[in-house]
Structures are given as C-alpha cells and as structure tokens.
Amino acid sequence: MSRKSKNWKNRKIIHIDMDSFFASIEIRDNPKLKDKPVAVGGKATERGVLTTCNYLAREYGLHSAMSSKKATQLCKDVIILPVDIAKYRRVSAEIFKIFKCYSKKIEPVSIDEAFIDVSDSKYCGCDPEEMARQIRLCIKKDFGLTASAGISSNKLIAKICSDWRKPDNQFCVYDYDISNFIRDVSLKSIPGIGRVNFEKCKNLNMLTCKNMYEQSRSDLVNLFGSYGNILFDLIRGVDNREVKTDRVRKSVSVEDTFLKDLKDINSCLEKISLLYTKLINRCESSNINTGNIKEIFIKIKFNDFEVISRQKKSKCLHIREFENLFNMNVMTITKPIRLLGLGFKICQDEEMSQIDIFNR
Numbered sequence: 001m002s003r004k005s006k007n008w009k010n011r012k013i014i015h016i017d018m019d020s021f022f023a024s025i026e027i028r029d030n031p032k033l034k035d036k037p038v039a040v041g042g043k044a045t046e047r048g049v050l051t052t053c054n055y056l057a058r059e060y061g062l063h064s065a066m067s068s069k070k071a072t073q074l075c076k077d078v079i080i081l082p083v084d085i086a087k088y089r090r091v092s093a094e095i096f097k098i099f100k101c102y103s104k105k106i107e108p109v110s111i112d113e114a115f116i117d118v119s120d121s122k123y124c125g126c127d128p129e130e131m132a133r134q135i136r137l138c139i140k141k142d143f144g145l146t147a148s149a150g151i152s153s154n155k156l157i158a159k160i161c162s163d164w165r166k167p168d169n170q171f172c173v174y175d176y177d178i179s180n181f182i183r184d185v186s187l188k189s190i191p192g193i194g195r196v197n198f199e200k201c202k203n204l205n206m207l208t209c210k211n212m213y214e215q216s217r218s219d220l221v222n223l224f225g226s227y228g229n230i231l232f233d234l235i236r237g238v239d240n241r242e243v244k245t246d247r248v249r250k251s252v253s254v255e256d257t258f259l260k261d262l263k264d265i266n267s268c269l270e271k272i273s274l275l276y277t278k279l280i281n282r283c284e285s286s287n288i289n290t291g292n293i294k295e296i297f298i299k300i301k302f303n304d305f306e307v308i309s310r311q312k313k314s315k316c317l318h319i320r321e322f323e324n325l326f327n328m329n330v331m332t333i334t335k336p337i338r339l340l341g342l343g344f345k346i347c348q349d350e351e352m353s354q355i356d357i358f359n360r
C-alpha cells in the first residue's frame, strides 16, 4: 500500500468526464480542423443548437445548448458539424472498457461521463489519483482524446473536481479536506440547483455553499421544497449516494427549446411531430425496447419558466397519442411556450411479471 493511501479513510471515487467529447472526436478524425473553432450541432438555418464545442470556440463565448445562429453571430468562422451519435457511442463503449480494468463498480452518467468506485481496487498501490492518471493516459494513447478526472470519497465532490482543472487534467480532494473545499464552491455547481434555483439563491445573496450555512434544514425545505433536505447535506459536502452499476432505464424523453416561443396550437403540433421523430430515432439508435411502455407524457415550459407535464396510460408509441394528450390538456395557448418535450415510461421487470401473472 502506498504512502498516499492513508489519505483515504472512506470510499475512493473517480469521476471521469471527456473534454468536449463530440467536437474532439470530429477534430481527431479530421486534423485540418485543429486550431479552428469547431462545434457539433444543428444547422443555423434550421434553428439548430450546439451540443458541444471545442475550447477555441468557447473563447468566443460559445457553449453547449446555444443556438447555432447565435454561435455564428459570435464567431463567424465557427465550423458547425452535424451530430454523428452512432460514432460517438462506439467510441464511448470502447472508453468504458478501460474503466472496467480498474473496477466493476461503474455508473455511466452520460455518453462521456462516468463514476468509478475504486475503493476495493488494488491497482496502482490502491492510489485512486494514480489510477485516474493511468485511465486518462490510456484514453489519450488509444483514442487520441483527452479526459478530465475528479477524485474524492463521494460522488458530489468527485464530480465538482473533474471540472476544476478542465481540460486534460485532474483534481483530488481528500476526506479531511472536503468541508474546507466545498465552502467556496459556487452553488451553481451543486447538482439539482439549476438555473432557476440559482437565480433564487442570487436574489437572497447566496452565491457559494458557505453563504447558505445559516439556513436550517427547514429553511431550505421552505425555499426549495423536498430538494432542500438533500441540499442541506450537499452544501456541506455530505453525499452518501452509492455508485450504481445497474441503472435501469425508467423513462426515455426528448425535448427542444425553441428559438421563437410558440404562440398557437398548430405550431405546437408541428413541433410535436418533429419531436416524435426524434424520440423514435433515439429509441432506434440506443436499442431501446418500446414493447413495454406503460405511460406516455408531454412536458411544456412556458416563457415565464413555469413547467407542466401531463401523462396518460398507453402501451404504444404513436404520434396520435401524443397529439391527443396535448389537445386534451391545452385548449388555448394562454402564454407563449418556450420548450416542448415528449417521452414515455417503461414497465420495470417486477411490474412486467405482475402483468404477466394477471394475464395468465
């Protein structure tokens, strides 16, 4: 066991996050793009949005979820490439194989992000920092891509750390330093706060975790609902969530924020049809079984950021079902709509077997 291991009394968790993943793959595959501002996303002429952009493009103020139109206004030389999700998934699957060499406890967060619990791993003299270094080196050598890593004894801190020295770097916070480290972290970095809650915090003069320490648990519940209870622990760096290896998909959804708010039923129905195609494509590209649907839902966000969702029992994924659900719940458009989403929930295995029993 190395000298460093004594810094670890609790769990050892590594959070790996690829650096501008989609854009980096495209640049790797076409070296002429190197040293140019590159983004991946939809076309500016078709009201597309960026999914990722490289660091050079970020210097112009570009970021993910920005409309491609705005991106070309901010940086007229930006090269916007179409999304090739099948290619990115292939690369992602190969990279996840590297993680498996260090631990079986891997929780995929997204296509380019994962938690690895290496508490029991004997590699690198049981030193998680060295493991993270090796993983990143391996990704660079084998795939020509860079990753950032965060290392700590819980998921929250590991995730914040992977962002700390981005790109192509890593950062570690030991157990004994967590409470000290989290104090000055921006509330923006705390998962679940989101944009709307962050605005709320700002109005109350709370920008960093320590600014919130005077609030009691019940104060936070009053401010943020049941999430306030979780938040009370998170701002103190307390996070007991396990690294979950067997994440079962419970629902699938797609959504779109529109450049121009929708003001009439017909334009909403047009968008629902586009979103429906997107949903079907998502199911096909991710091999999602649509044979065990239990419910479909729609999500509507208005221009004042009020969000509503409506659902109905359904076993099939048909465009008419979504249109009906929308029509039943939205008779007239009282305020402009800035986002629409469609999705469905899947029967879990236990529920499936119950249905089987009933059908026998």
Ligand SMILES: [Mg+2]
Pocket: 017, 018, 019, 020, 021, 112, 113
């Ligand atoms: Mg990433």
